[in-house]
Amino acid sequence: MMKHKFKSLAILLLCFMVACKDGKQTEKTGALLFPQGDKNTNSNFKGDVWVKSLVEPDSLNENAVGNVTFAAGARSNWHTHPAGQILLATEGVGYYQEKGKAKIILRKGDSIKCPPNLAHWHGASQDTAFVQIAITGRQHGPTKWLEPVSDEDYRGL
Amino acid sequence: MMKHKFKSLAILLLCFMVACKDGKQTEKTGALLFPQGDKNTNSNFKGDVWVKSLVEPDSLNENAVGNVTFAAGARSNWHTHPAGQILLATEGVGYYQEKGKAKIILRKGDSIKCPPNLAHWHGASQDTAFVQIAITGRQHGPTKWLEPVSDEDYRGL
Numbered sequence: 001m002m003k004h005k006f007k008s009l010a011i012l013l014l015c016f017m018v019a020c021k022d023g024k025q026t027e028k029t030g031a032l033l034f035p036q037g038d039k040n041t042n043s044n045f046k047g048d049v050w051v052k053s054l055v056e057p058d059s060l061n062e063n064a065v066g067n068v069t070f071a072a073g074a075r076s077n078w079h080t081h082p083a084g085q086i087l088l089a090t091e092g093v094g095y096y097q098e099k100g101k102a103k104i105i106l107r108k109g110d111s112i113k114c115p116p117n118l119a120h121w122h123g124a125s126q127d128t129a130f131v132q133i134a135i136t137g138r139q140h141g142p143t144k145w146l147e148p149v150s151d152e153d154y155r156g157l
Numbered sequence: 158m159m160k161h162k163f164k165s166l167a168i169l170l171l172c173f174m175v176a177c178k179d180g181k182q183t184e185k186t187g188a189l190l191f192p193q194g195d196k197n198t199n200s201n202f203k204g205d206v207w208v209k210s211l212v213e214p215d216s217l218n219e220n221a222v223g224n225v226t227f228a229a230g231a232r233s234n235w236h237t238h239p240a241g242q243i244l245l246a247t248e249g250v251g252y253y254q255e256k257g258k259a260k261i262i263l264r265k266g267d268s269i270k271c272p273p274n275l276a277h278w279h280g281a282s283q284d285t286a287f288v289q290i291a292i293t294g295r296q297h298g299p300t301k302w303l304e305p306v307s308d309e310d311y312r313g314l
Contacts, residue, residue, distance in 0.1 A: 031265075
């Protein structure tokens with residue numbers, strides 16, 4: 001299962017890198033939009049997740065902007081953001097679900113606005129890795145982490 | 158001159174669309190990240206600029222997120238944002254300058270945080286179109302527009 005996830009991610013990354021005809025075009029249009037960053041090591045996620053901070057919050061602009069890459073099958077735990085969050089899907093196929101609502105599918109070019117203090121999770125689809133930009137206001141404190149997403153919720157059954 | 162700008166933009170867009178080897182890969186990795194949106198018609202910009210709103214601000218999250226495409230040579234006037242702005246460069250080559258500082262070059266993957274109430278401008282480079290995501294807090298009011306960027310400032314002389 002883990003091997004399958006790595007394979008899916010490797011294939012997706014390889015597609016990004018070699019899909020174009022010559023070296024210059026690969027560099028310009030085929031490479032990753034943002035660096036993949038460091039592999040997550042905390043227990044707020046299941047599966048392989050990489051996070052790259054793009055913009056740190058400060059007292060004048062309290063938005064944090066990060067690039068998050070989920071291997072196929074990887075997802076966050078349920079969680080809330082005290083000032084809400086905006087997600088921009090930039091590659092692959094992902095899932096997003098708010099508590100009490102149906103899971104929705106995210107694809108490159110999709111935008112999501114998650115209201116403050118509303119429990120939700122996000123991650124990659126079962127078969128395809130997913131990359132998103134996350135814009136998270138820090139003015140009311142950090143993310144509050146909740147329980148893991150059950151396999152039933154993840155599959156959307 | 159206008160013809161040249163259109164030609165540069167057309168070539169860049171064509172590169173995005175046809176750089177990859179097969180139709181499926183083109184759809185996945187070669188197409189534009191976000192729609193180009195509507196052509197700007199106001200006088201706050203010089204040259205051809207397209208704007209697509211991705212996320213509208215509301216009372217719970219006052220960030221506006223937009224995708225802005227500048228044809229080669231196009232740029233904004235000088236302006237300030239009362240709550241600052243974050244720019245994420247997603248394609249092409251662009252320029253960014255804060256009042257009193259040197260112009261800097263932006264390329265795919267670069268991030269900029271512009272402080273509140275600081276006069277600045279941004280746009281495409283002379284020869285290459287530029288695409289950016291703009292994240293703009295609306296909690297302290299709208300953008301304040303100032304004078305056009307002189308050709309000397311634009312060229313960085």
